[in-house]
Amino acid sequence: MRERRTIELLRGGHSRALGSLVVTGSALLLSSVLLIIFLSMMMRSEWIDDGIVKAKMIAGNSNAALLFGDEKAALEILSSLDSAENVESAALFSADGRELARYQRSDEHEAITPARGQPAGYWFKWKHLDVVEEVRNGDERVGMVSLRFMMRPFYQRLLGHIAVIMAVALGALLMVYLFTSRMRMAVSRAEMQLDFLAYTDPVTSLPNRRAFNMELDSLVESVRNNGGQIGLILLDLDNFKVVNDTMGHQCGDEILRMVANRLTSSLRSVDLVCRMGGDEFVLILMPEEDVVIELDAIAARILELLVEPFRYHEHEFFLTASVGGSLFPADAEDGETLIRKADTAMYSAKQEGKNTFAAFRPEMDKVAQRRLAIEINLRRALERGELVLHYQPQINLADGQISGVEALLRWDHHEMGAISPAEFIPVAEESGLIIEIGKWALQAACGQMRAWCDAGIAPSRVAVNLSTRQVKDASLALDIHTILNQAGLSAQQLELEITEGILMENMHANIRFLQQLRLAGVSLSVDDFGTGYSSLSYLKRFPVNQLKIDRSFVRDLPGDGEAFIIAIISMAHSLGLTVVAEGVETAEQLRFLRDNGCDIAQGYYFALPAAADDVAELLRTRSFPTILS
DSSP: OHHHHHHHHHHHHHHHHHHHHHHHHHHHHHHHHHHHHHHHHHHHHHHHHHHHHHHHHHHHHHHHHHHHTOHHHHHHHHHGGGGOTTEEEEEEEETTSOEEEEEESOSSOOOOOOOTTOOOEEEEOSSEEEEEEEEEETTEEEEEEEEEEESHHHHHHHHHHHHHHHHHHHHHHHHHHHHHHHHHHHHHHHHHHHHHHHHBOTTTOSBOHHHHHHHHHHHHHHHHHHOOOEEEEEEEETTTHHHHHHHOHHHHHHHHHHHHHHHHHHSOTTSEEEEEETTEEEEEEOOOTTOOOOHHHHHHHHHHHTTSOEEETTEEEOOOEEEEEEEETTTOSSHHHHHHHHHHHHHHHHHTTSSEEEEOOHHHHHHHHHHHHHHHHHHHHHHHTOEEEEEEEEEETTTOBEEEEEEEEEEEETTTEEEOHHHHHHHHHHHTTHHHHHHHHHHHHHHHHHHHHHHTOOOSEEEEEOOHHHHHOTTHHHHHHHHHHHHTOOGGGEEEEEEHHHHHTTHHHHHHHHHHHHHHTOEEEEEEETSSOOOHHHHTTSOOSEEEEOHHHHTTOSSTTHHHHHHHHHHHHHTTOEEEEOOOOSHHHHHHHHHTTOOEEOSTTTOOOBOHHHHHHHHHHOBOHHHHO
16 A cells, blocks of 8 residues: 555656646747747847948948949949958949949849839848948939848857757756756655655554555445455554553553554455554455455454563563454445444453454444443433432441441433443543533532531541543542532541552552642542552552452452452551452351451442432441341
8 A cells, every 4th residue: 555655656746747847848948939039130130230330331431433433443342341241242323223333242142233213221031131222422312332141140140049048948947857856856755754654653654544544445445346355353452551651652652563563464465454543453354355354263363462471671561452343345335334333343342351352243233322322311411310329338347337438320311211330431431421420429429428417427438439531630639629618528528439440540640649639638549459450569659548359359258369358458458558348248258358357348238329318327327236246
């Protein structure tokens, strides 16, 4: 594709250079012709003026010879013209028309004999110039002088001037050609560079989104006309942003180049790898005669390529990818739809847990349509009052007291019914609605905490989850301060839960942000610990108070995962962190956690998340002593 574009640019540059040369040459030719015409007119005028002057000189010297009929004197006067190389012949005539004397350079041309009474004048002809002048003695006309001039010297001079003009014109044209050629070469190089930048990703040197769209449109048209199929694979690196945030963009760019090299080396030479932007790549599997494109096999090979770690200096990085694929014309009627189908399949792969491949299936469209419907309706959910907060108690395992509650977002749509947070929170995050929703959740949770305080049943604190976009929002710290003031709460009554994945994104900025909140007195908790990096060495850099073990690890207790849970509790305590276990559903799980030093637990075993009024009854009781006995 790039070679074709380069050839087109070079051909275009050659055509433009040739066209420019033709235009310049035509302009020079026209200018030269006009100059030659102007020069010939000037020379003609000079030639005539010179002839008239010579005739007048002869006439002025001949009046005495004509008055006395002195042929010898007349001949001597005419012979003086011998030094004038352009005079062919000359003659003196008396007033009655009788020839008195004649000068003849050769026998080829004779001076004309003027008619009696003919006035002075000149006659410019192709081969010669004839000039007739009166000879006067005072006011009396005593004779005529006739001169004939050769035109050969005139034409020789004119041709000399034409030769000089044409030489100058050709020299100028040559200089223009050389200058234009060099300029055209420079412009062509600049155009090729601009074309390279326009169609090439600067980080990986792969074709970019623009080049991909052009190539796909061309292939779709070709397959429509000639038959065959096109395979499209979209690949998105999972959690790649963490690499940029923790190691810097220089490291991230180098790893992207490594990924590009692995992808390129794994495919057929006819296939095309492009970078769509960010951490997303696309592969066009070209049509070949009698070759069936097997998306599953190719995707499996791609995922296998990523298994080997990527090394950057002394660091090793393990990457996974979510991969989606679609086929033309089986899955789509045009290129745009083909991309959308592959993107839908890739989104499905992400939903399935990442590091996997999903080929497009028609039922995926229903999922995509539901996702779109969720996004559209989510924009009106706050206005309609469809979003509410439910609260789940957190139990201190030392004394059975309710130490706090976690606010959990719920959505009951008037047509679609109850929609799981696991379904609508990612949509809110991707669409940016999470900023507005998250702010509302903070206001609602703090407002409810104020109501419980007024009723004398408030727990120690209320916990609210923060999303990725909220943490990046520059106004979040000010919003929290304002909301706490409006609710009349102290910062110690609010706990913010942040997943470890969010913490690792742009780690240095997050540390500064969390330190700001911690200094204000807000309690900070790491949510879903164990599902991401599970690095306590990283955690000690963050000013957090609490660590929450994800429910997926609690579910297997007692039994699998016991050693992992014990290690987390021990190491967290060594860092001065309180440990909370989520998803406690059985007495055995509770007993294991309590016996191994877990500080706080929450889960269905104690209470389901419930509306504020229902939780108020539990808060009045304030403890679960029988559960801990």
